Amino acid sequence: MASEGLAGALATVLGGKGLLVQSYDSEPAGKPLSPVRLRKNVCYVVLAVFLNEQDEVLMIQEAKKECRGTWYLPAGRMEPGETIVEAMQREVKEEAGLLCEPVTLLSVEERGACWIRFVFLARPTGGVLKTSKNADAESLQAGWYPRVSLPTPLRAHDVLHLVELGAKFCQQAMHPLILPQELPCRVVCQRLVATFTAVQSVWVLVGTAGTPHLPITACGFASVEQRGGIKAAILRLLQECLTMHNLAVETKGLLGLQHLGRDHLDGLCLNVLVTVAFRNPGIQDEPPKIRGENYFWWKVLEEDLQKQLLHRLQESSIIPLSR
Numbered sequence: 001m002a003s004e005g006l007a008g009a010l011a012t013v014l015g016g017k018g019l020l021v022q023s024y025d026s027e028p029a030g031k032p033l034s035p036v037r038l039r040k041n042v043c044y045v046v047l048a049v050f051l052n053e054q055d056e057v058l059m060i061q062e063a064k065k066e067c068r069g070t071w072y073l074p075a076g077r078m079e080p081g082e083t084i085v086e087a088m089q090r091e092v093k094e095e096a097g098l099l100c101e102p103v104t105l106l107s108v109e110e111r112g113a114c115w116i117r118f119v120f121l122a123r124p125t126g127g128v129l130k131t132s133k134n135a136d137a138e139s140l141q142a143g144w145y146p147r148v149s150l151p152t153p154l155r156a157h158d159v160l161h162l163v164e165l166g167a168k169f170c171q172q173a174m175h176p177l178i179l180p181q182e183l184p185c186r187v188v189c190q191r192l193v194a195t196f197t198a199v200q201s202v203w204v205l206v207g208t209a210g211t212p213h214l215p216i217t218a219c220g221f222a223s224v225e226q227r228g229g230i231k232a233a234i235l236r237l238l239q240e241c242l243t244m245h246n247l248a249v250e251t252k253g254l255l256g257l258q259h260l261g262r263d264h265l266d267g268l269c270l271n272v273l274v275t276v277a278f279r280n281p282g283i284q285d286e287p288p289k290i291r292g293e294n295y296f297w298w299k300v301l302e303e304d305l306q307k308q309l310l311h312r313l314q315e316s317s318i319i320p321l322s323r
């Protein structure tokens, strides 16, 4: 991929779209990567935040033994063969009785590659709200409740922050509307838009294996990588080409997400925006030196891309990716 191709790839990823994952620039040490499989080595959870014009939130009352009677947002585990959006729509139908469409991903949370939760802002498109008469194993009932007085007891208090995130987005969108892109992937991996900035200039890290491309790091399941969360895979890749002790690396968030879920392809690729900066203050007008031949810093000269990147960085206009 020449610089023209790189510019196209960067524009695609900044636009929340996806690109095929061809290979990995960095892989965990040890055993070769095995494909990820739902119910075997990964658990993905979907959750939906609904807010109506009366500032009410759609809540469901849990039926499961371990949390029976408590209130939560519609949420549940993804099943093999589903896309992320299909899983969210199924959980909402099962637990709240409603048909819905996603508005945007609001947040992605992870506990390493083996446990990832996708949080959507969604809107109802039909169906019938589940009442206590229709209680079943999925939920006891569903209802709309004022955002400032949610029903209790809550199953867990994380709903409070997720509802606030949804409300904030409805008042003022923090990032563009982003939905998962249906593209196949065998493992959990991250495509890095790793940036270095200096007075209105921005560089992006590029992998050279094959044609120049935005580098991809595969996430591992060993306990050392689980402890560090999926950020460990980013640091591994950067350690392979940069001297890290004088650098600060920050994962700013997600530009997009790709996953297929069909044909036993349960992996996914998170397109992440990362900053690399020198720890020591002072004028640093060139990016840190790269060791070896596998990467280079590409100075983004295309005005539109440069502007977009700086805007996304300065305004934190990205989907939060948290642990």
Ligand SMILES: CC(C)=CCC/C(C)=C/CC/C(C)=C/CC/C(C)=C/COP(=O)(O)OP(=O)(O)O
Pocket (backbone or CB within 6 Å): 045, 075, 076, 077, 091, 109, 110, 111, 115, 116, 117, 155, 156, 157, 158
């Ligand atoms: C999954 C990740 C990355 C984060 C969880 C974030 C936290 C701390 C949540 C609060 C505690 C809680 C409710 C944990 C349950 C997580 C889980 C396994 C949800 C699956 O959803 P369920 O509603 O239990 O599944 P079903 O609806 O499929 O039965």
Ligand SMILES: [Mg+2]
Pocket (backbone or CB within 6 Å): 074, 075, 076, 077, 095
């Ligand atoms: Mg559930």
